Amino acid sequence: MRSKALPQVGSHEPQGANRRDRSLIHESIDERIANNTFFVDSKAHIVLDGSICKDCSDKVCVTACPAQLFVELYDGTVGFNYEHCLECGTCLILCSHDGALKWNYPRSGQGVNFSYG
Amino acid sequence: MVRSNTNLYYDVAVVGAGPAGSAAAIAAAKEGVSVALIERGIYPGAKNVYGGVMYLKVLDRLVPSWRDEVPYERWVTKRHTMILEERSSVTFSFHDETWGEPPYNGATVLRSRFDPWLSLKAQQEGAELLTATTISDIQIEEFGPEAKISLGVADSSSRIVCRSLVLAEGALGLLSESIGLGHKRSDKHMTLGVKEVLYLGEDTINERFGVRYDHGVDIEILGGTKPLVGGGFLYTNKDTVSIGAIVTLESLKAMKVRPEEALEAIKHHPSIAPYVADGKRAEYLAHLIPEGGWKERGELSRSGVFLAGEVASSTLAAGLWLEGINYAIEMGSIAGGHSARYVKSCGKEEIYSPYSNKVSESFVGKNLRRLRFAPEVVLSKEVQEVLPKVVNELAHELFTVTDPEEKTGVAKVMRDAIRDKGLEANPLIRTLVKAIWSFR
Numbered sequence A: 001m002r003s004k005a006l007p008q009v010g011s012h013e014p015q016g017a018n019r020r021d022r023s024l025i026h027e028s029i030d031e032r033i034a035n036n037t038f039f040v041d042s043k044a045h046i047v048l049d050g051s052i053c054k055d056c057s058d059k060v061c062v063t064a065c066p067a068q069l070f071v072e073l074y075d076g077t078v079g080f081n082y083e084h085c086l087e088c089g090t091c092l093i094l095c096s097h098d099g100a101l102k103w104n105y106p107r108s109g110q111g112v113n114f115s116y117g
Numbered sequence B: 001m002v003r004s005n006t007n008l009y010y011d012v013a014v015v016g017a018g019p020a021g022s023a024a025a026i027a028a029a030k031e032g033v034s035v036a037l038i039e040r041g042i043y044p045g046a047k048n049v050y051g052g053v054m055y056l057k058v059l060d061r062l063v064p065s066w067r068d069e070v071p072y073e074r075w076v077t078k079r080h081t082m083i084l085e086e087r088s089s090v091t092f093s094f095h096d097e098t099w100g101e102p103p104y105n106g107a108t109v110l111r112s113r114f115d116p117w118l119s120l121k122a123q124q125e126g127a128e129l130l131t132a133t134t135i136s137d138i139q140i141e142e143f144g145p146e147a148k149i150s151l152g153v154a155d156s157s158s159r160i161v162c163r164s165l166v167l168a169e170g171a172l173g174l175l176s177e178s179i180g181l182g183h184k185r186s187d188k189h190m191t192l193g194v195k196e197v198l199y200l201g202e203d204t205i206n207e208r209f210g211v212r213y214d215h216g217v218d219i220e221i222l223g224g225t226k227p228l229v230g231g232g233f234l235y236t237n238k239d240t241v242s243i244g245a246i247v248t249l250e251s252l253k254a255m256k257v258r259p260e261e262a263l264e265a266i267k268h269h270p271s272i273a274p275y276v277a278d279g280k281r282a283e284y285l286a287h288l289i290p291e292g293g294w295k296e297r298g299e300l301s302r303s304g305v306f307l308a309g310e311v312a313s314s315t316l317a318a319g320l321w322l323e324g325i326n327y328a329i330e331m332g333s334i335a336g337g338h339s340a341r342y343v344k345s346c347g348k349e350e351i352y353s354p355y356s357n358k359v360s361e362s363f364v365g366k367n368l369r370r371l372r373f374a375p376e377v378v379l380s381k382e383v384q385e386v387l388p389k390v391v392n393e394l395a396h397e398l399f400t401v402t403d404p405e406e407k408t409g410v411a412k413v414m415r416d417a418i419r420d421k422g423l424e425a426n427p428l429i430r431t432l433v434k435a436i437w438s439f440r
Helices: A060-064 A090-094 B019-030 B056-060 B111-124 B174-178 B202-209 B249-255 B259-268 B325-344 B348-352 B355-361 B363-370 B374-378 B381-399 B410-419 B425-438
Strands: A037-039 A046-048 A070-072 A078-080 A101-103 A111-113 B008-015 B035-038 B072-084 B089-095 B106-109 B128-130 B135-143 B146-153 B159-167 B190-199 B215-222 B230-236 B240-248 B280-290 B305-307 B316-318 B321-323
Touching: A046 A078, A060 A070, A060 A090, A060 B249, A090 A101, A090 B249, A090 B280, B008 B019, B008 B146, B008 B325, B019 B035, B019 B111, B019 B159, B019 B325, B035 B111, B035 B159, B056 B325, B072 B381, B089 B381, B106 B111, B106 B215, B111 B128, B135 B174, B159 B325, B190 B249, B190 B259, B215 B381, B230 B259, B240 B249, B240 B259, B305 B325, B316 B374, B321 B325, B325 B348, B325 B355, B325 B363, B355 B363, B374 B381, B374 B425, B381 B410, B381 B425, B410 B425
Parallel strands: B008 B035, B008 B159, B035 B128, B072 B215, B159 B305
Antiparallel strands: A037 A111, A046 A101, A070 A078, B072 B089, B072 B106, B135 B146, B146 B159, B190 B240, B190 B280, B215 B230, B230 B240, B316 B321
């Protein structure tokens, strides 16, 4: 049940113009969440329709998500993986496109499991 | 978890076994009705994140024995407010050794220990705790002043049916929103907290923070998250510290900077770094905070449903005072008692003594109303950006010896600190007046 952080090639690095010159982030998100516990639900609790994101000039989710779950893809759409979601809801509030995000909490006890809240 | 094909019936259901929910379940069960306390985590506290200090005097009525039983980390005896600039900081600090003895003031706790403890108190009063149960929808049928409320369970075909419902579901308020209650979610009045818990060991913490026994430190941080607008916190637990950044969603949107950047900025600040050096990360957490307070609270009830806790804007984010759990507990306790009496009086309780009036008349309503303009002031540009700059500049000019030049007078230092930075005095004075008025 306990999932370990999966390596995701390059996807968790801040991209291009968004990356500041003197970034203080020395670690990947995988290192940051390495000691977190997730019981990954087999069904995604958040579903993103990445094609809607193609017309979004903002793509604020890509930088704002504290778990770095959103990735801008080469064709302007946005890719998303729910597995290491911290269930904070930042994307739900900041996304300004109706219907792009379907947001629910994970089912019956699954999802992130905090020990130090 | 709830088994399929078996509907469960209760007088009162409480969604969310956080402090508000458990308090509600205790209060309702004390009235002698049947109570379900529903939690989506596998244990209460598994989904909860807070950055803070708990002020638990509010438990005196609900759990009189709490001082001997509460699973605390440390009693806070030192409280610092630290105003950060890039390479300097000004700190106001207060140490009170009596806070380490009964009746105590505030404590640091871990939610994975505190929340199960409080929910156990609800179970001891007779409430039934259903963990690993995510509520997916609410249906309400009204019969005059009474209601029949039915809750759908994700991953199950059975439903939980109750006559009154307390929603203590937390900051996002998905269920409350679905029935038109609660605060309006908006990037205008919500902030994102990102937190790390670092293991340091008990002795290291005692040495670095200058405390003994089970005494602890609360450091509130203003500034230091540039270019994001916000602040941070550093709290001592027993053998770990909780360090975090709290940034406005508006600035996250405008600056396109990662929230972790703010967390790292705080961790790396020269005034903070020595405290947390070599800390081993135990966990990384995130949580949204509704900071709007009284002005943004929205509707708190309709046909047998009552809101408590964060979804009812119970957080007091007023700079000087950063509280929330205590308000959530009081609000939950009012909601629980009210919903039980609502059931017993077939709905008449809400007509004769509405829930929102009870909240208004409690210390929760009184304090939140009194400080309703404070969140605006605290989140304003003047307080978040200008104040740290001016205060640090002032301290630097005052305390840097200028030999062989003559000392500059205090008045000139103040003038220079404001004007030479291209700042205007008027907005600052206006903010100051507003601040004094907001906190009066």
